[in-house]
Structure formats: structure tokens, C-alpha cells
Amino acid sequence: MPSPKRKLEPDHETSKPKKPRTSPPTTEATMPFTTPDPPPDSHINSTLALSYWSSTEASVSGVLGGFPQVSRIDLQGSSNFLAKLRRGSKSHPTSRKLKRVVDCGAGIGRITEGLLVGVAEVVDVVEPVEVFTEKVKGKSGVGEVYNVGLEAWFPEREGVGLYDVIWNQWCVGQLTDAQFIAYLKRLPPVLSEGGWIIVKENLSNHYLAEDVYDETDSSVTRTDEKFRRLFEEAGMKVVSSELQRGMPKGLYPVRSYALQPK
Numbered sequence: 001m002p003s004p005k006r007k008l009e010p011d012h013e014t015s016k017p018k019k020p021r022t023s024p025p026t027t028e029a030t031m032p033f034t035t036p037d038p039p040p041d042s043h044i045n046s047t048l049a050l051s052y053w054s055s056t057e058a059s060v061s062g063v064l065g066g067f068p069q070v071s072r073i074d075l076q077g078s079s080n081f082l083a084k085l086r087r088g089s090k091s092h093p094t095s096r097k098l099k100r101v102v103d104c105g106a107g108i109g110r111i112t113e114g115l116l117v118g119v120a121e122v123v124d125v126v127e128p129v130e131v132f133t134e135k136v137k138g139k140s141g142v143g144e145v146y147n148v149g150l151e152a153w154f155p156e157r158e159g160v161g162l163y164d165v166i167w168n169q170w171c172v173g174q175l176t177d178a179q180f181i182a183y184l185k186r187l188p189p190v191l192s193e194g195g196w197i198i199v200k201e202n203l204s205n206h207y208l209a210e211d212v213y214d215e216t217d218s219s220v221t222r223t224d225e226k227f228r229r230l231f232e233e234a235g236m237k238v239v240s241s242e243l244q245r246g247m248p249k250g251l252y253p254v255r256s257y258a259l260q261p262k
């Protein structure tokens, strides 16, 4: 699932492929980057995903896959990451509040309440599961709430203006590669000058550097290489990137990327 999650088992990380090879064996060092057939994201089924999330408890533990203890360190890391971006910014300095930001795939509003309302005047929320958004709707600082998946969110049509930050965390694994690229391509017209698209996600540690499909919530966990390739295809540049420190051992590494249109 895109929430904090246990890494693949060690023997899955290191063992050689068990299928017969059609080409000469290669060593780990010369192993070419592979795309499995069918690609992991082809298994994504949004009906199954929504059925999983709709039956999940509307709590921090629920949205964090049973690892609520990760929330504090995650929010601290995110706050530092954003503050560093703003310290180097003329358009969005830390000396004044951001005007409008949006929490995408927001769940119960853990990041909205734990970080974004503190740094922005208005925080919009995009989240397909209504039971989750009931927890955050109407709270101080919360603006529009869109109960749709990111693949069906067309922010320019909503006419609410520009976002200084578009925060996407532990949710873009619910989108196929093509949906993710199309979504990123829709964002530049609603991003303020000098604003950032943040993507904070688990990274796959697969031994063949492949993305990993998770049938629990019908999502994929991507590699760092894949993320960067998709950003490139969407016309985005990575202006800053950082590994989340202090994640418990045994969970996937988590990386934040700050993107701006090229």
C-alpha cells in the first residue's frame, strides 16, 4: 500500500530470478533495468482500491497502514523540507503564510492538520473517500473538499485560483504511470509562480529495480529511478529531494521530491 509499509523480504531483494532465462545470465552489476511484463501498474484497479480504503478505519493508524507512530517523524521531516524550500524562495518566504495549498490523497487530513493549516491561509483537500474527509471538513483553515481520485481531479476547472504547494503523499501509487503523468501535466496552470508540487512516497527496494504491485489496496510502489523518469515525462524538474530520516527499520524508505514545471 502507499502508506508506510514493510519492505520486501530479504530473499526477495537478493535472490536471483527463478524463471528460466531466455538470455545469458547477467551479474547483479550488469543487470539491465527491466520492465516486467505485464507492468506492475497494469494491475491497478480503482474499484478494488476504493473498496479497501472505504473499509479502513478513519484514523491515523488506518491511513498509515497500522504504523501511526511514523506520523510524528514524518510531519517533522515534511515541515523541515518545506521550510528549507521556502528559505531559498523569494516568492514564498517563511516570513508570511502561503495563500492557498492543497492536500492530495489527503485521507483524514493528517497532513492538512499536522502541517499545512499551520503554514497556509487555506488548505483544499482532494480525497475520494468521504468517510475520511468528514474528519477534516469544516475545520479551521480548510477550504474546498473534492471527493474524487487524483485521476478525476481537474483543478483548473474548479476556478479557485493558484496553489503555492500541491502536496501528494502516500497516494500516487494508486495511479497508473499514465494517469500519474497526465495528472502532473494538469498542474502547472494552477501552480503559483515559484510554487512546488511535493511528492512524498515509499520507494521500491525490489532486487531487479522493479516497481512492486500490492494487491492489498491495489497500488504500486515505485523505484526512485521510475519516479524521476515519470517526472521527466510530465515536464517537471526535481528542484530538491530528500530521504525521510528516522523511519523504523524494516519499512520501505520514504523520499520527498519538490517539483516545478521545466
Ligand SMILES: C[S@@+](CC[C@H](N)C(=O)[O-])C[C@H]1O[C@@H](n2cnc3c(N)ncnc32)[C@H](O)[C@@H]1O
Pocket (backbone or CB within 6 Å): 002, 003, 004, 046, 049, 050, 053, 063, 064, 065, 104, 105, 106, 107, 108, 109, 110, 111, 126, 127, 128, 129, 132, 148, 149, 150, 151, 168, 169, 170, 171, 174, 175
Ligand atoms: C496511505 S493513505 C495516505 C493519506 C494521507 N496522504 C496521509 O499521508 O495521511 C492513502 C490515501 O489515498 C487515497 N486514495 C485512494 N485512491 C486514490 C486516488 N485514486 N487518488 C487519490 N487518493 C487516493 C486513500 O483513500 C487514502 O486516503
